[in-house]
Amino acid sequence: MKLVATGKVRESYEDPSDPTRLILVASDRVSAFDHVFSQGVPGKGRLLTAISAAVFRHLEGTFPTHFLGLADGGRPEFAGRGLLVKRADMIPVECVVRGYLVGSAWDAYQKHGTVHGVRMPAGLGFGARLPRPIFTPTTKAHVGHDLPLDEGGLESLVGRELATRLRETSTGIFEELSSWYASKGLNIVDTKFEFGMVGGRLTLADEVGTPDSSRIVAGSAAAPDAWLDKQILRDWLVAKGYRGDGPAPPLDGAVLEQLRSAYVEVYQALTGDSFANWPGSGELYLGKDDDAV
Numbered sequence: 001m002k003l004v005a006t007g008k009v010r011e012s013y014e015d016p017s018d019p020t021r022l023i024l025v026a027s028d029r030v031s032a033f034d035h036v037f038s039q040g041v042p043g044k045g046r047l048l049t050a051i052s053a054a055v056f057r058h059l060e061g062t063f064p065t066h067f068l069g070l071a072d073g074g075r076p077e078f079a080g081r082g083l084l085v086k087r088a089d090m091i092p093v094e095c096v097v098r099g100y101l102v103g104s105a106w107d108a109y110q111k112h113g114t115v116h117g118v119r120m121p122a123g124l125g126f127g128a129r130l131p132r133p134i135f136t137p138t139t140k141a142h143v144g145h146d147l148p149l150d151e152g153g154l155e156s157l158v159g160r161e162l163a164t165r166l167r168e169t170s171t172g173i174f175e176e177l178s179s180w181y182a183s184k185g186l187n188i189v190d191t192k193f194e195f196g197m198v199g200g201r202l203t204l205a206d207e208v209g210t211p212d213s214s215r216i217v218a219g220s221a222a223a224p225d226a227w228l229d230k231q232i233l234r235d236w237l238v239a240k241g242y243r244g245d246g247p248a249p250p251l252d253g254a255v256l257e258q259l260r261s262a263y264v265e266v267y268q269a270l271t272g273d274s275f276a277n278w279p280g281s282g283e284l285y286l287g288k289d290d291d292a293v
Helices: 044-059 103-112 151-158 160-183 231-239 253-271 282-286
Strands: 002-006 010-014 021-026 067-070 082-086 093-100 129-135 187-198 201-205 214-219 224-227
Touching: 021 044, 044 067, 044 082, 044 160, 044 253, 093 103, 093 151, 093 160, 129 160, 151 160, 160 187, 160 201, 224 231, 231 253
Parallel strands: none
Antiparallel strands: 002 010, 010 021, 021 082, 067 082, 093 129, 093 187, 187 201, 187 214, 214 224
8 A cells, every 4th residue: 555644643545446535544652742652552553443433433424524434455454443534635733622621721721710812710620611612723743742823823824714614613523522422421521633625625534532632531520530541641651750851761561551441441432342342453352462563
């Protein structure tokens, strides 16, 4: 297959049978604070693909997406890792939507009483639900950090009409996913979406609703029973004194297994199916690490 692009976690290949389609192959690589670690999480790529496929299928008929199905391009090592998608002209914006006061939203609220410039009610605590979801887009940097975009900055980058559509579509998808995740016993705290244009139509692309692109908890965001996303790794790194500067500590087996278990829990909660049934995943339950991807 022809390699089109390589990211922190995924490779994009041209579909051999149709150049208007891509196969997005998710690896087991893991990143945090803009650092990609040499150790992977066994099965993580298949989990990201499985969760994205479940979410895309849930959104089918409600919002346009690039999702067509699963594909491995005839390569057995890609089984369960590949999403077959429509090729899109991607918009260089990370469309972040926040529903709760955590992370940078909590930091901003403590300092200024606002989230992305929007005044919030006084007296809110960590993990409080926002009166309405807040759209906080950023640039999409290929190197270095993504930078926040205010309304004027977003309009300058993509135009006023598209900026409005990105905001309205992102918050609409977030509200739909919030309701669905809650019905499965999960709480989606915040998330990022990426969009492209397919045939002149704004289309949800990349991954969606995964623990890599979202903060997800079991229980309340204010006092979660458990983080079920990459926040597990961020917290572990901060406890080791690492926030992205200097050499990163090697990841130990315990935190890698904690991440894998959390991602499995999200997949199984959303689908009601065992991850052992996902293509290519059975060997993980037989003690065989097939992570050569």
